[in-house]
Amino acid sequence: MKSIRKEEDEEYTLGKKLVVTTLKDIQLHLKVIILITTSFMVWFLFLLVFSPKRVSNSTRLFLSTPPIECKDNFSVYIYNLPSKYNFDLLRDCTSLNIYTDMCPHVTNNGLGSPLPQMGSSWFTTHQLIAELIFHARIQNHPCRTNDAHKSTLFYVPFYGGLHASSKFRELNYTTRDALAVQLVEYIHKQKWWKRNSGRDHFMAFGRTAWDFMRSDEVPDFGANKLLNMSPVKNMSVLLVERHPWEGHNQYGIPYPSYFHPSTSSEMVEWQNNMSYMDRIHLFSFVGAPRTGKKKVVTRDRVIKQCEESSNCLILKCGHGPSKCHNPIEVVKVMMRSNFCLQVLGDSYTRRSTFDSMLAGCIPVFFSNHTAYSQYQWFLPSDPTTYSVYIDLERNHNIKIEEELLKIPMDEVERKRRTVIELIPMFTYAHPNSTSYGFKDVVDVSLKSLSNHVSSLLRPTLLDLS
Ligand SMILES: *[C@@H]1O[C@H](CO)[C@@H](O)[C@H](O)[C@H]1NC(C)=O
Ligand SMILES: *[C@@H]1O[C@H](CO)[C@@H](O)[C@H](O)[C@H]1NC(C)=O
Ligand SMILES: *[C@@H]1O[C@H](CO)[C@@H](O)[C@H](O)[C@H]1NC(C)=O
Ligand SMILES: *[C@@H]1O[C@H](CO)[C@@H](O)[C@H](O)[C@H]1NC(C)=O
Ligand SMILES: *[C@@H]1O[C@H](CO)[C@@H](O)[C@H](O)[C@H]1NC(C)=O
Ligand SMILES: *[C@@H]1O[C@H](CO)[C@@H](O)[C@H](O)[C@H]1NC(C)=O
Numbered sequence: 001m002k003s004i005r006k007e008e009d010e011e012y013t014l015g016k017k018l019v020v021t022t023l024k025d026i027q028l029h030l031k032v033i034i035l036i037t038t039s040f041m042v043w044f045l046f047l048l049v050f051s052p053k054r055v056s057n058s059t060r061l062f063l064s065t066p067p068i069e070c071k072d073n074f075s076v077y078i079y080n081l082p083s084k085y086n087f088d089l090l091r092d093c094t095s096l097n098i099y100t101d102m103c104p105h106v107t108n109n110g111l112g113s114p115l116p117q118m119g120s121s122w123f124t125t126h127q128l129i130a131e132l133i134f135h136a137r138i139q140n141h142p143c144r145t146n147d148a149h150k151s152t153l154f155y156v157p158f159y160g161g162l163h164a165s166s167k168f169r170e171l172n173y174t175t176r177d178a179l180a181v182q183l184v185e186y187i188h189k190q191k192w193w194k195r196n197s198g199r200d201h202f203m204a205f206g207r208t209a210w211d212f213m214r215s216d217e218v219p220d221f222g223a224n225k226l227l228n229m230s231p232v233k234n235m236s237v238l239l240v241e242r243h244p245w246e247g248h249n250q251y252g253i254p255y256p257s258y259f260h261p262s263t264s265s266e267m268v269e270w271q272n273n274m275s276y277m278d279r280i281h282l283f284s285f286v287g288a289p290r291t292g293k294k295k296v297v298t299r300d301r302v303i304k305q306c307e308e309s310s311n312c313l314i315l316k317c318g319h320g321p322s323k324c325h326n327p328i329e330v331v332k333v334m335m336r337s338n339f340c341l342q343v344l345g346d347s348y349t350r351r352s353t354f355d356s357m358l359a360g361c362i363p364v365f366f367s368n369h370t371a372y373s374q375y376q377w378f379l380p381s382d383p384t385t386y387s388v389y390i391d392l393e394r395n396h397n398i399k400i401e402e403e404l405l406k407i408p409m410d411e412v413e414r415k416r417r418t419v420i421e422l423i424p425m426f427t428y429a430h431p432n433s434t435s436y437g438f439k440d441v442v443d444v445s446l447k448s449l450s451n452h453v454s455s456l457l458r459p460t461l462l463d464l465s
Contacts, residue, residue, distance in 0.1 A: 068435050070143035074450035077151035078138060079190070085183055086135070086159045089166070097128075097165040105129055106162075109136035109431045111260050117328060121261040121430060124327055127351035130206035130240055130256050131161050136431035137442040148192050153450055154201040156235075158183050160226060161207035168222040173214075180212075180226040188231045198234035200453050204445075208241035208347050209250055236449055241349040244369045251449070252374035254426035254441050255351035257358045258327045262430040264437030271420050274360030277335050282311035283364065283404055284337035286330055286352060288318065290345055298366055298392050302343040302400065309401045313337060327355075334359035338412060339388065339404050342370055349374055354426050357386075362415045364388045364400070377448040378425050378441070386418040 089096065093103040105112045108123060110132025115122035125133075135157045138144060145151050163179055170176040187193060193201065205212070214223035226232060233249055242250035261267050285306045290296035306312035315333050317324035324330060330352075334340055340356035341364050348369035356363055365371055365387055372383050380386055388407070392398055429440040439447075 068142045072143050072447060072450070074152045074446065074454075075143050075145040075150060076138060076141065076153040076155055076446060077145055077148045077192070078135075078155045078157055079187070081157060081183075081186070085179070086157050089159050089162050092166070095166055096162045098168050100126075102126070102129075102162070106132060109133060110256075111428075111430070115258060115327060118258070118331070119266075121266055122258050122327075123260055125256045125258050125260070125428075127255050128161060128165070128206045128240070130253060130428070131157075131159050131204055132206070133256055133260075133428045133431060134204040134206075134238075134253075134442060134445075135159075137428065137440075138446075140431055140434055141442065141446070142434060143446065151192075152200060153446065153453060154192055156183075156187055156201060156203045158203055160203065160212065161205040164207060164211045164222070164224055164226075167224065173216065173225075177224045177226075180224050181229070184226070184229050184231050196457055198231060199456050201234070202236040202238060202449060203232075204238040204253065206240060206256075208349065209237075209239050209243040209247050210241070210347060213243060213246070236452065238445060238449070240351075241347055242374055244348070244373050251377060251445075251452075252349075253445055254354050254375060254378060254428075255349070256428045256441075257351070257354045257426075258331065259358055260428055260430045262433035262436055264424075267424055267427070267436075267438055271423055274335065274358075274420050274423075275417070277360060279336055279338045279361075281313045281333075281337040282401065283309075283339040283341060284313040284315070284333050284361070285341040285343075286315040286317070286324055286333055286355075287343075287345065287350070288316065288324075296345060299343045299345055301392060301396065302341055302366065305400050306341065311401055330355060331359050334361040337361050338416075339364050341400070342366070344370055357419050357426065358423055360416055360420050362387060362412070362419055364390060364404070366390055366392050375426075377444055379422070380418065386415055386422065388415075 090106050093106050094101050096102040096106075104124075105126035106129070107113060110125070110129045111123040112125045112129070113123060114120075115124050138155055138157075148154070160180060160183075167176045187201070188198065209227060211223050212225070212227040214220045214225045215228060216225065227237060227250070235249065237247075237250050238253045239247075239250055240253060240255045242252045259270065261270070283306070285303060287299075289303055290299050303314070306314045313333055313336070315324045315329065316322070334356045337356075338361065340352070340359075340361040342350055342353045342356065343366045344350070348367055350370065353363050353371055363371065363386075365383075366389075368389075371379060371387070383389060388404065390398055390400060390403055392400075424438040424440060425444050427438075427440050428442065429436045429438070
């Protein structure tokens with residue numbers, strides 16, 4: 001299976017083209033500085049020390065208002081890993097990702113910079129940062145326990161996605177894999193691993209499975225071999241995109257969007273607002289064309305159809321400054337559309353699916369693996385209740401506009417209502433809030449994972465009795 005890399009410079013992440021230029025500038029500066037004068041070096045060190053980009057220790061702090069009582073029948077223990085596996089990585093945030101300066105994105109426990117124009121619970125959250133938010137949420141979760149004896153789930157807070165993306169250009173596989181290999185050795189030597197051979201252990205990553213599934217025979221730009229290591233196969237792994245065929249122990253979790261409310265009243269107000277939006281466009285597409293690549297012909301066809309329809313609004317992401325890098329503009333387009341086209345690009349899934357549903361826009365899928373085979377913990381088992389599927393891959397002549405116009409108004413209303421009801425489940429609640437009053441991504445994940453783990457362990461219990 002050919003590897004798929006999600007290239008963040010092609011999706012509508014935030015202003016990365018500018019950042020890439022800045023990074024190059026910095027590299028150039030570094031050379032000049034080091035080669036020419038030591039006085040420049042002093043200046044550089046001064047900058048480094050006082051640069052706002054450096055992550056202060058405050059990223060380590062998580063608020064601890066007294067957690068509300070755990071109302072579920074599971075508990076989760078967080079491994080106190082050596083900090084090289086998580087917090088230390090954040091210190092080098094400029095080099096965490098070969099495309100983007102991650103420093104603004106790792107602030108606020110991974111929520112990123114505030115977006116006050118949208119309200120106090122909005123942030124410019126990076127699409128591949130879920131592992132940070134996940135960690136912060138579990139730190140503050142009412143079902144967290146410090147007593148490993150009693151715990152039913154064991155969370156291994158490795159920032160493996162951030163680490164992987166910092167090593168994409170590393171040609172030496174031994175070096176590229178080193179930290180992941182050390183982590184696996186460390187974890188499987190632990191006392192608590194042995195109790196159930198790691199079956200009650202899990203990790204959560206903000207990148208796709210393809211980034212961790214290199215098999216040694218196949219040359220590969222980027223990926224490490226973490227998920228192919230045999231101890232890891234005993235664990236559960238949560239990812240924003242699972243491998244549809246080989247990911248037997250992988251579970252899809254939603255990409256983080258921009259809304260991270262602390263209270264259920266904020267959530268309900270947003271849901272109400274989305275129910276009453278005036279949706280003037282039949283459909284819309286936000287994203288970048290992918291010309292020149294064979295696997296993206298469907299995307300090109302979809303874009304062409306959108307451009308040719310007066311009922312379709314397109315927000316194209318090119319290189320350089322574009323409205324499509326602004327979360328406010330993106331959400332605005334989706335708020336005013338009935339249907340949002342979610343055509344696959346570099347990989348099957350898109351953050352845009354969750355942005356559009358947050359805006360009450362019904363997603364239109366062109367592959368079973370963009371959502372249906374990915375997010376089974378979060379989405380209804382009947383896809384027709386909340387989405388539209390168009391098989392453009394097998395039937396090139398389907399007209400998207402005609403298909404969408406065929407759907408009766410009452411069915412559109414019904415689908416939209418379901419989409420809006422689902423919003424809390426794929427929202428990452430603000431990690432500092434313990435009593436937000438709805439079940440968010442992390443609540444749903446832990447509950448589903450717990451049921452799964454207890455079903456895995458049940459036969460063993462029977463054997464013992
Ligand atoms: C959460 O609380 C901590 C500790 O009070 C604070 O440092 C941090 O900025 C807060 N995080 C956010 C995202 O508001
Ligand atoms: C890769 O790195 C390892 C460890 O640093 C080293 O032992 C090995 O010789 C390197 N391999 C190649 C092909 O350079
Ligand atoms: C993984 O589970 C199998 C049992 O299915 C066990 O034999 C094996 O030792 C476990 N691996 C590790 C590293 O614990
Ligand atoms: C909902 O709409 C009202 C009225 O337009 C506005 O004042 C409020 O800020 C909106 N709430 C949210 C959460 O967007
Ligand atoms: C997608 O899934 C549906 C339902 O399982 C199936 O009928 C259809 O053939 C699948 N499409 C593709 C392209 O695999
Ligand atoms: C929690 O309850 C569910 C049923 O509601 C059950 O399937 C599961 O096994 C229980 N989990 C644990 C850890 O006891």
